[in-house]
Amino acid sequence: MGTDLHAPLGRNRKTGRRRPGVLRLGRIAASLCLFAIGGFSLYTAFRGDGLERTKPPAAEQAATPPANSPQPPTATTSQAADGMPRAEPRSGANVEQMVTGDGSVVTKYSPRSRDGGGPVLVDAMQIGQDPRMAAQPNEALLEETPFGRLPIIGPDGRRPMDQYARPSSGARGVRIAIVVSGLGLSQTGTQRAIAELPEEITFAFAASGNSLQRWMQEARRGGHEILLQVPLEPFDYPANDPGPETLLTTKPAARNIENLHKAMGEITNYTGVMNYLGGRFLSDPAAMEPVMRDIGKRGLLFLDDGTSAQSKTAAIAKGTELPYAFADLQLDGQLDINAVLKKLDELERIARKNGQAIGVASAFDESVDAIAKWSEEAAMRGIEIVGVAALSNDPKNP
Numbered sequence: 001m002g003t004d005l006h007a008p009l010g011r012n013r014k015t016g017r018r019r020p021g022v023l024r025l026g027r028i029a030a031s032l033c034l035f036a037i038g039g040f041s042l043y044t045a046f047r048g049d050g051l052e053r054t055k056p057p058a059a060e061q062a063a064t065p066p067a068n069s070p071q072p073p074t075a076t077t078s079q080a081a082d083g084m085p086r087a088e089p090r091s092g093a094n095v096e097q098m099v100t101g102d103g104s105v106v107t108k109y110s111p112r113s114r115d116g117g118g119p120v121l122v123d124a125m126q127i128g129q130d131p132r133m134a135a136q137p138n139e140a141l142l143e144e145t146p147f148g149r150l151p152i153i154g155p156d157g158r159r160p161m162d163q164y165a166r167p168s169s170g171a172r173g174v175r176i177a178i179v180v181s182g183l184g185l186s187q188t189g190t191q192r193a194i195a196e197l198p199e200e201i202t203f204a205f206a207a208s209g210n211s212l213q214r215w216m217q218e219a220r221r222g223g224h225e226i227l228l229q230v231p232l233e234p235f236d237y238p239a240n241d242p243g244p245e246t247l248l249t250t251k252p253a254a255r256n257i258e259n260l261h262k263a264m265g266e267i268t269n270y271t272g273v274m275n276y277l278g279g280r281f282l283s284d285p286a287a288m289e290p291v292m293r294d295i296g297k298r299g300l301l302f303l304d305d306g307t308s309a310q311s312k313t314a315a316i317a318k319g320t321e322l323p324y325a326f327a328d329l330q331l332d333g334q335l336d337i338n339a340v341l342k343k344l345d346e347l348e349r350i351a352r353k354n355g356q357a358i359g360v361a362s363a364f365d366e367s368v369d370a371i372a373k374w375s376e377e378a379a380m381r382g383i384e385i386v387g388v389a390a391l392s393n394d395p396k397n398p
Helices: 020-047 058-063 187-196 212-221 253-264 285-297 313-320 337-354 365-381
Strands: 093-099 105-111 142-145 148-151 174-183 202-206 226-232 272-277 301-304 324-326 356-362 383-385
Touching (some): 174 187, 174 226, 174 272, 174 365, 187 212, 187 365, 226 253, 253 285, 285 301, 313 324, 337 356, 365 383
Parallel strands (some): 174 202, 174 383, 226 272, 272 301, 301 324
């Protein structure tokens, strides 16, 4: 009798019926499976090891606080949407910077304990703005006032100086910021500067200029970081008059703040304020303090053009936690392209010694030509041209 290789497994080859032993084994296996599943369900139901939630998540707890719960934390101890404390990226580190003999800046990070206990949400806010939207302001960083839309710090703590800053590479090396000022005063000069200068150059628009919003948008679309120039009282005022609504040492603080706000309302998308003249005003702490405090509270930086030896900018800025920077060199005291190029070489020597430097020029043809020419070769010498915000002394990022 031959073997039927095609007979179904577990069936009698003659009758085709299942064998009784196989049927019993199948029933036993099925019973064991049902028993195991039921036992596992009971085990997990009583144990509650995460397969079912025994407590609502932090977000739900935060959404339904007890009736006698304390008030939510203030801005200094901000909370994220899920109830976790929000911390800045450097809140868990000590940061030290040193300048080496060759001018390189060495940054040393070491761990330190954060305030409080438990996990925190590290909020790494983006520096800079999407280039496709660079000409448009972030509406969350503006407030409507009788003087126009003025910059403010956003609900999440984002500052205009961060939102509109030109991002830098973060690489070690020599960094230079070049600010071309007086834009908006001359239509042809402004147009030429925007058209011919590389996007790494920072532009400063004079508050008394013309068509500022249009020029601002064109500059931002070109990738430039921008500042607002506000007229301040010089020593020889009124013989040397910076223009209408100049901030004066003889005016009440409220009037100077009002004139500052009028200037601020002319454009948007700027990282900070720069002085236009102002030797006397910058040397008067009583006049400066309320103005600088207002600038800092709006999330802006202040750039001192470095022309006043009696300036109190550093002392006032430190007392008000205002981000600030000083220009190291005026580049176009002599309006000659070769003279400006020599000043740029001097600026480079300063930067190689200190790790960074800031130069300021006006939007004259000679200055624009020299800066455009010098900038083409700077990268080949290991120099990174950055926006002025990257070189500011910032209390939030020491």
